[in-house]
Amino acid sequence: MNAPLLQEEERDLSNPNGSLLQNDDEIVPNTYYESNESILSMAVQMFIPFLLAGFGMVAASLLLDTVQHWTVYQDVSEVYILVPALLGLKGNLEMTLASRLSTHANLGHLDKKNEQLGIVLGNLALIECQAIVVGFLASIAAVILGWIPSGSFNIHHALLLCASSVGTSFAASLLLGLVMVGIILTSRYFRINPDNVATPIAASLGDLTTLTLLSLFASYLYKHYVSVPWVPVTIIAGSVFLIPLCCWFACKNTYSKEVLDNGWPPIINAMIISSFGGLILDYSVSMYKGIAVFQLIINGIGGNIVSVQASRLSTELHTKGVLGCLPPNTKACVGPYTTFCENDSGRVNTARILMFMVIPCHLIFTYTITYLKAGHTSFTPIFMIVYLTAALIQVFILLYVAHVMIMWMWYFGVNPDNSAIPYLTALGDLLGTFLLGVAFQFLFLVGDQDSDVGD
Template identity: 65%
Template sequence: MARDSAGNLKHRKINNEKLTSNKSMVEDGNDFEEDENSLSSDTCVLLNRGGGQKTDVVIVEKEPLWATAIQMFIPFLLAGFGMVAASLLLDKVQHWPVYQKVTEVYILVPALLGLKGNLEMTLASRLSTHANLGHLDTKKQKISLITGNLALILCQATVVGFLASVAAVVFGWVPTGVINIKHALLLCASSVVTAFGASFILGLVMVGVIMFSRYLKINPDNVATPIAASLGDLTTLACLSWLASLFYRTMESHPWLTTVLIILALLLVPVWAYIASQNQYTHTVLFSGWSPVITAMVISSIGGLILDFTVSQYKGVAVFQLVINGVGGNLVAVQASRISTELHSISQPGYLPRHMQVCISPCAAFCDSQETSHAGTAKMLMLMVIPGHLIFSYTISYLQAGHTSFTFIFMVVYLFAALLQVILLLYIAQVMTLSMWKHEIDPDNSAIPYLTALGDLLGTLLLGIAFQFLYLIGDRDSDVGD
């Protein structure tokens, strides 16, 4: 397979006779090197041995960084404005009665938004890999991939949404020692119905985005994951807030409503599980993909606990929380998806190409000048952080949203926190993705949930520290503390 000028993979097969006459290969385990005169240095080759005398040569050429930058930046901006919209929405709904009376909803926000981001971005990453490998080129494969993956994310969303509500109830019970049954049912119903509905809508949108990307000959890895994250945040937060408010208003008049919806959603889980188990593309993921999303949900819930505390101290946190978390999650998901696609293209699980190493220094992760490294993409993604946050912050300021004055010292501290978050995430992404591949774990299904959850936790923690630091150095105006 070779990438075209847009960075998409192209299939090319060379038989043994042509290979013998034109190419000189050296075999070493699962790695194959081509004669330097045959292909350029940015070309990786893998021999896939089949039956008989035929040998397929898979060639992957790295796309130019300028093409990657253009393809990434526009979706990144669109995704960022989606996150700004979600942040503005959170800034408004934090004053709704349900958020004031049932404060555990704050714990649900990062957990559910993280869940949606995880499911939609892993869906986008899986479909992007299949698209780049040519598995979406026939109608039969297309229908099978779409059906199986939609059933899979509906099953995962319902179960993990239920577990997220349980975690919110437990985290809410710890400081008080009291569980309000009506509030617990409200949280559970809101979480499960939101996860189910948003998964179905966003799953269809992601399929459309990837198919449209293929039609325009754009690499889906660069486009799908940012759009998945941004649409997931806005859609999920809107659904959660509306449903929680609805259930809160009907809690006394229709107490049975939440119970019925919870039971109905859980009864549908075996149906989605059966459909996914019968599909060749999702059968394995159905049984192996639970640990990442559940662990990520727990990590995001801890972030929600931090958010619940910081919002009570600094109202200004709310409008920035989704932006800083979303930007970090988007950028690291793009990097993880690109590394995963390359690994799927040139190697087999359990075997790392010779130019890739798990244990690398932070300097090598960002400063390696070799064309085969991912340092160039990491630096490019890192360079998007400050311009992106400046644009998003100016938008928030222009709309006169939030509770924080946009002073010079505030922007310096905020941008430092955002940049530190992305640097940590990009380094962790490279180490984690390659380590998973070496241990025969598919990064498409496992890396992104952990990375986005860590992004939520780091973003919320660093943002809280930033606001505390501003308060300590004397920025104690009514905006920061209100």
């Protein structure tokens, strides 16, 4: 095991922050965080996982471009509202699960069989409980947001949305959770740092798995509702029964109980924010079919980029300060210049690298879509300029908000490791979908009105 991991294990675990020691009100930081990472090294380590996750997003985007023509998406357009909310569960549940279990692995908590079993079962029960509850809330939001514009309520559509949402949430979280556990335990066995492999795999598999399950559930229920009307009711009733059971299992483990008690506001608020992004997607797809293939890519890249910055900022704060007290020479309220240009500190260099990665990543993935002859949009020069501008604006705003939000969370005693990423990925979904809609509308207004853009 490398030196940083050894030093991580040697920390005083009695310290509530787990990151530094405090003696007579004097803060003694963990200096191991001050690494000699070069800009090139940081860029390579970030770029490779982004490629892995990105091709998973491309596959999910191609799938969305296909299923948007299915009958259930045409007749029950509220399903579009579920897409960002349920796909956001990847960042809110599976990626945070991977991060938590990777920390446990690096601290040696998964080396003992009895403790390993408790942590794994507790965390799986935790994400199942959270997934079912968020699935219910996402379906309620989809029904309300779809009901308000149309002014009519359809009970059959409401049951379909609820059953599809909770069924997808439960199945996707269980499947991805088991995959994460297997990857982390295997990595630990072979002395590989799971932080380097688990989160990118969660990102690459999450969108594709969730969208596939949602489309299959919704399509099945829509086609067979008349012949088997009891199926959606059974799915909903079974999910309600599982909530207290999963809560009981999660409470049996100390680590998962803490998240169960305090981890609800970020997940629920993120789901609400993503649902508004789904409302924008529902409206935009009705006007421009070409949006569908790009929506998951722009949101996924933005979410992955800001998650890296959020994770690094949280680590820096844990190693240089105590919760509720910002480190010296660190301010919560700063301008964009401080975030990207002020000096050559680690956080500024990271922000610059992440901004420089936006265009190469999008070019690679849009070229992949072109090579596969997918989508409904011609890749003209003006389209690429407008699309890349939207992507740059999205990531610029996200990185700036991440800096300010995480500093304020830390100042007010909120651990950003548990709260920041759900908010930021949800904001990325909302911004990405909105900016993509604006981009397509702008292209239409300036004369890019070929049959591909408006098909």
